[in-house]
Amino acid sequence: MLASEKAEVRHLMEEVLKGLNSNFSEYTERTSEKMAELGDRLVSLEQKGLKAPAHGKTGDSLSDYVLKSDNLKSMLSGNGKSCRIDLPAGMLSASKAAIVTDGQVLSPAMRVPGIVANPMRMARVRDLLPVGTTANNLVEFTRENVFTNNAGPQYASPATENVVKPESGITFTLEEAPVRTLAHWIPVSKQVLADSQQMASYLNTRLMHGLKVKEDLQILSGDGTGANLKGILATGQHVAAPTYVSGDTRLDTILRVFAALAEDEMLADGVLVHPQDWATMQLTKDDNGQYLLGSPGSATVPNIWGVPVVASTAIDEGEFCVGSFAMGAQVWDREQASIQISYEDGNNFVKNMATVLCEERLALTVYRPKAFRVGSF
Known part of the structure; x- marks a missing residue:
C-alpha cells in the first residue's frame, strides 16, 4: 500500500x-x-x-x-460491536509467486527395482527330444532304408524240405548331422556393467532366452541350408499326416494321426500345436454344453487322448506336429549354451567396452522320419 x-x-x-x-x-x-x-x-x-x-x-x-x-x-455508528464485510469474487487473487509442482522437481521419484522385460517364450521343442553329448563336429548314424520282409514257410511245391527257404533283404544309408553353432552377442560399456549390478544378470538371462528361442525354431523347422540345422519339418524329415476327413473335429484329426503312427509301430508321445489352435480344441463341447477336455475350473495337464500337448509359437497357427519324439530324433550337445564376457574384442580395451556373447554348438539327428506326422487343421 x-x-x-x-x-x-x-x-x-x-x-x-x-x-x-x-x-x-x-x-x-x-x-x-x-x-x-x-x-x-x-x-x-x-x-x-x-x-x-x-x-x-x-x-x-x-x-x-x-x-x-x-x-x-x-x-x-453504534450498531453492534462487529460487522461482516463480503468481498466480491476476484478481490483475493493468487500470488504470482505461488509454489506449484508443475515443472518443478520438489521431491525424489520412486524407482521400481529391476528391469521390466518383454514376455519370454518358453523353449519347449527341445524338451520333447532325448539329449546326448558329442566330442566331434559331425554325428553320423546308419539308417535302415528298405526292409524287404519275405519271411515264410520253407516250401517249394510240392516239397517242404530240401528246398530253398525265403530270402529277405535290407538296405542301409549312412546319414550325417553336422554340428552347428548358434550364437548372438551384444556390446555394453564397462561402466554400465560396473555401475548397474542387475545389468549383467539381466543380459545373461535375455541372451540365453533369445538363443533358446532360435534353437527351438532350428530343431523344428531349420531348412538345412548353409549353417542351419536340418530340422524335423525339413524336406525328408517327416511324412504328411492323413488326409482330413469331412466332418471331423480337430480332436478327431489328431486321433487319426495317432492311428497312422501305430500302423508304423510307433506310439505318439507328443502333440505340438499353436496356442490358438490348442485354445480352439479346449473350447470343444458336447451336445450338453460340457467341455470335452475338462472343466474350466479344474487344473489338468494338457493332453489329447492321453498324449501330452505342447502349445508353442514355434509352430504356425493352423498346423500341428504329432510325433513319437523319443524314438524319432535326438539332440547332441557339442558345447552347451553359455555366456562369456570379453573386454579385448576389437578395440574394446581403449573404449572401455565389453562384448557379451551367448553361444552353443549342437547337432540334430532325425532317425525315423515316419515318427513325425505334420498336417493342417
Whole structure:
C-alpha cells in the first residue's frame, strides 16, 4: 500500500472518530483500537498481493472497499460491536509467486527395482527330444532304408524240405548331422556393467532366452541350408499326416494321426500345436454344453487322448506336429549354451567396452522320419 493510501486510511479513521458523540467516549476508544488493527491488517494483506476486483471501481484498493462498506459505517455508528464485510469474487487473487509442482522437481521419484522385460517364450521343442553329448563336429548314424520282409514257410511245391527257404533283404544309408553353432552377442560399456549390478544378470538371462528361442525354431523347422540345422519339418524329415476327413473335429484329426503312427509301430508321445489352435480344441463341447477336455475350473495337464500337448509359437497357427519324439530324433550337445564376457574384442580395451556373447554348438539327428506326422487343421 502506498504512503498516500495509508495516510488516507488514517485520515478517514480520524474523521469517523470526530463525528462520534462525546457520550460514547469509552466506546470510541475501543473502536479506535479496532480500526487501527483493521488498518494494519489491510496493509499486510495488500502487501501480500491482494487486489481489488476486476469489476470494481478503477483505483479502488482493498482498504477503499472496506472503509466504504455500509456495514462498517453502521457498526461505527453504534450498531453492534462487529460487522461482516463480503468481498466480491476476484478481490483475493493468487500470488504470482505461488509454489506449484508443475515443472518443478520438489521431491525424489520412486524407482521400481529391476528391469521390466518383454514376455519370454518358453523353449519347449527341445524338451520333447532325448539329449546326448558329442566330442566331434559331425554325428553320423546308419539308417535302415528298405526292409524287404519275405519271411515264410520253407516250401517249394510240392516239397517242404530240401528246398530253398525265403530270402529277405535290407538296405542301409549312412546319414550325417553336422554340428552347428548358434550364437548372438551384444556390446555394453564397462561402466554400465560396473555401475548397474542387475545389468549383467539381466543380459545373461535375455541372451540365453533369445538363443533358446532360435534353437527351438532350428530343431523344428531349420531348412538345412548353409549353417542351419536340418530340422524335423525339413524336406525328408517327416511324412504328411492323413488326409482330413469331412466332418471331423480337430480332436478327431489328431486321433487319426495317432492311428497312422501305430500302423508304423510307433506310439505318439507328443502333440505340438499353436496356442490358438490348442485354445480352439479346449473350447470343444458336447451336445450338453460340457467341455470335452475338462472343466474350466479344474487344473489338468494338457493332453489329447492321453498324449501330452505342447502349445508353442514355434509352430504356425493352423498346423500341428504329432510325433513319437523319443524314438524319432535326438539332440547332441557339442558345447552347451553359455555366456562369456570379453573386454579385448576389437578395440574394446581403449573404449572401455565389453562384448557379451551367448553361444552353443549342437547337432540334430532325425532317425525315423515316419515318427513325425505334420498336417493342417
